[in-house]
Amino acid sequence: MSVTHALEAGHSMFEGLLRQDPELAEILLAERRRQSTTLQLIAAENFTSPAVLAALGSPLANKYAEGYPGARHHGGCEIVDVAERLAVERAQALFGAEHANVQSHSGSSAVLAAYAALLRPGDTVLALGLPYGGHLTHGSPANFSGRWFDFVGYGVDAETGLVDHDQVRTLARTHRPKAIVCGSIAYPRHLDHAFFRDVADEVGAYLIADAAHPIGLVAGGAAPSPVPYADIVCATTHKVLRGPRGGMILCGSELAERVDRAVFPFTQGGAQMHTIAAKAVAFGEASTPAFAAYAHQVVANARTLAAHLAAEGFVVTTGGTDTHLLTVDPAPLGVDGRAARGRLAAAGIVLDCCALPHADARGLRLGTAALTTQGMGEREMRTVATLLAEVLRGATDPAAARDNVRDLTAEFPPYPG
Numbered sequence: 001m002s003v004t005h006a007l008e009a010g011h012s013m014f015e016g017l018l019r020q021d022p023e024l025a026e027i028l029l030a031e032r033r034r035q036s037t038t039l040q041l042i043a044a045e046n047f048t049s050p051a052v053l054a055a056l057g058s059p060l061a062n063k064y065a066e067g068y069p070g071a072r073h074h075g076g077c078e079i080v081d082v083a084e085r086l087a088v089e090r091a092q093a094l095f096g097a098e099h100a101n102v103q104s105h106s107g108s109s110a111v112l113a114a115y116a117a118l119l120r121p122g123d124t125v126l127a128l129g130l131p132y133g134g135h136l137t138h139g140s141p142a143n144f145s146g147r148w149f150d151f152v153g154y155g156v157d158a159e160t161g162l163v164d165h166d167q168v169r170t171l172a173r174t175h176r177p178k179a180i181v182c183g184s185i186a187y188p189r190h191l192d193h194a195f196f197r198d199v200a201d202e203v204g205a206y207l208i209a210d211a212a213h214p215i216g217l218v219a220g221g222a223a224p225s226p227v228p229y230a231d232i233v234c235a236t237t238h239k240v241l242r243g244p245r246g247g248m249i250l251c252g253s254e255l256a257e258r259v260d261r262a263v264f265p266f267t268q269g270g271a272q273m274h275t276i277a278a279k280a281v282a283f284g285e286a287s288t289p290a291f292a293a294y295a296h297q298v299v300a301n302a303r304t305l306a307a308h309l310a311a312e313g314f315v316v317t318t319g320g321t322d323t324h325l326l327t328v329d330p331a332p333l334g335v336d337g338r339a340a341r342g343r344l345a346a347a348g349i350v351l352d353c354c355a356l357p358h359a360d361a362r363g364l365r366l367g368t369a370a371l372t373t374q375g376m377g378e379r380e381m382r383t384v385a386t387l388l389a390e391v392l393r394g395a396t397d398p399a400a401a402r403d404n405v406r407d408l409t410a411e412f413p414p415y416p417g
Contacts, residue, residue, distance in 0.1 A: 036413055037406050039384065041351040043213065043325035043367025044185070046242050047374070047414040048278075049285060055278035056244055066270045068260060080273040087276050090283035094219055097227050097250035102279050103263050103271040104247030107212040107236035111137040112144060113249060114232045115179075117262035118206045121148045123178040126171055126205070128163070129153025132357045133186035133327075135210060152177065156187075158358045161318035163187070165195055172203045182226070183210025183234075186354045186365050188306075188321035190214075193229035209233045212247075214323055216240025216369070219286040220295020223323060231255060240298060240324050240369045242291075243282025244275050294372060298324045301368040304378040308385035317356065317363070325367045327354050333392040337362030340392055347391045347401035349384075374412040383408065 018025045035047075048056075060080055066073040069081035084102065091100035104110035119125070125145075127138035132155045136143040139151025152175050154168045172180065182196040193209065200207040209226035215235035217223035226233050233250040237243035251259050264271070285291055299322070306326045310316045315329040330340045337353040341364065344351060354365035371380065387404060390396035396404075 036415075037409050038348040038350050039387075039405055039409065040370035040414075041349060041366045041368075041384075043352065043365050043369070044236075044239055045367070046216075046239055046369045048238075048242055048244060049281070050415065051285070052242070052244055052278045052281050055281050056274055058274050058277060060277050061272075061274035063273045064270050065273050067264060074270075080276075083273060083277045083280060084271070087280035087283060090280055090287065091248060091250070094283050094287050095215075095225065095227050095233075095250055097233070098253040099251050099256035099259070101249040101251075101259055101263050102237075102246075102276050103268065104234075104249060105268060105272065105275075106245070107210075107234065107247045108135075108137050109263075109267060110234040110236075110247035110249050111135075111208075111210060113259065113262040113267050114208050114234050115145065115149065116266050117232065117255065117258040118208070119149060119178055122150060124150045124152060124175050125179045125181060126152050126154060126168070126175065126177040127181035128184050128187070129155050131355050132156045133184035133355070135183070135185045135212070138181055138183075138210070156357045161357055162189060163191065165192070168196070169199050169202075172199050172205065176203050177205050179206040179208055181208045181210055182230075183208075183212065185213060186325070186327050188302075188323055188326050189318055190224055190322045191226075193224065193226045197229040206231045210235075212236040213239055213325060216242065216286065217295050217299065217323060219283075220292045220298075222292075222295040222299050232259065237279050237282055240295065241282055241286060242369075242373065243286075244278035246272070246275050246279060248279065297377065298368050298372045301372050301376065301378060301381050302326055305366065305368060305381040305385055308382050309388065312385055312389035314389070324369045325365060327356065327363050327365050329356055329359070329361065329363045330392055331361060333389065334394075335392050337364050340364055343398060344388060344391055346398035347387070347396075348405035349388065349391070349401075370414070371412075374409075374414050376408075376412050380408065380412070 063080050064074045065077050065080050069084050087102045088100045128134040137145045139146045157164050180200045182191050207230045209230035211226050211233050214223045218225045235248055237246045249259050302321045302324050306316050306320045313332045317327040341353050352365045353362045356363040391401050
């Protein structure tokens with residue numbers, strides 16, 4: 001079946017849902033309207049392609065497939081085996097990895113599997129502290145990571161906002177961790193993977209790269225790859241990569257069996273074959289020159305947005321960004337992060353709060369992946385920066401700004417036609 005036929009079939013299934021369950025169908029329509037008429041600035045979100053959506057809604061959703069291709073615990077897996085092998089081959093080629101596991105249901109699931117492959121409960125792990133942009137899986141006491149392992153957090157320099165390399169090395173020498181994690185959910189600069197590899201080798205630690213945010217930029221050649229340096233790379237397949245919500249793990253051949261067994265049967269059961277097929281679609285799309293151009297535009301848009309927010313009075317963490325995301329302090333505009341998020345939401349501008357390094361107040365985390373997918377460029381980033389500033393200063397009523405947002409999204413719909 002061609003992509004066109006698949007999309008037509010999906011349309012027919014949606015019409016069936018309208019007849020069968022109009023209440024739920026209205027919820028789906030409402031979410032489609034929300035996404036299409038508001039500015040999506042959440043750094044962890046993006047719009048998938050229609051082909052990815054078609055794969056997610058495919059008959060592969062019906063298939064139970066515990067295990068791996070050629071070694072399933074259920075019969076009838078001949079076709080889904082082909083889909084998973086394709087996804088694995090495309091991931092390996094895209095990222096230059098010796099081994100890829102594409103079964104993880106999420107980025108957190110991928111990190112859990114990485115820890116399971118390399119660590120035992122009670123082991124010491126060195127990771128970026130949560131107040132500086134570390135993820136919940138990097139030692140939060142509310143998360144399995146903080147309950148099962150002894151996490152030591154490194155931080156960022158109070159003046160520059162950059163990772164404190166001297167502190168990383170000192171803490172590694174003092175605590176001799178079993179693993180070091182490099183990665184963040186709110187760090188706008190490239191991490192020095194070679195530095196982390198050097199420190200890990202010095203203290204005999206594994207290096208785990210949590211590349212959930214930058215992996216799409218890596219695919220497009222717009223960010224340095226952690227694959228040559230890390231023992232295991234964990235990532236998501238959504239965000240900048242524009243695939244389905246899910247995770248993946250990349251590693252060398254020597255850890256392949258340990259990683260696979262850590263995913264199944266240790267941390268997960270049956271693979272979600274429709275999602276794996278959608279990952280294969282995304283990996284194929286990400287291997288094209290068009291995606292490379294997109295990834296570089298994402299970064300250019302983020303840098304433009306950062307510069308114009310700074311000109312409007314926001315304090316931009318680290319003075320800018322190398323990636324798709326940036327974090328800012330709106331305090332100079334007379335509002336803290338939590339209040340700013342609510343005021344902007346009323347104007348149809350959707351973004352997140354985040355911790356600000358070495359500060360008690362909350363800031364804002366923004367990303368340009370979704371707006372870039374819609375076709376917006378640097379001119380539109382200037383418009384967005386102005387909208388944010390006018391709403392937070394009170395110069396523009398949120399309702400009036402909402403009309404401007406609708407006009408902009410109408411010009412750049414996420415799914416034209």
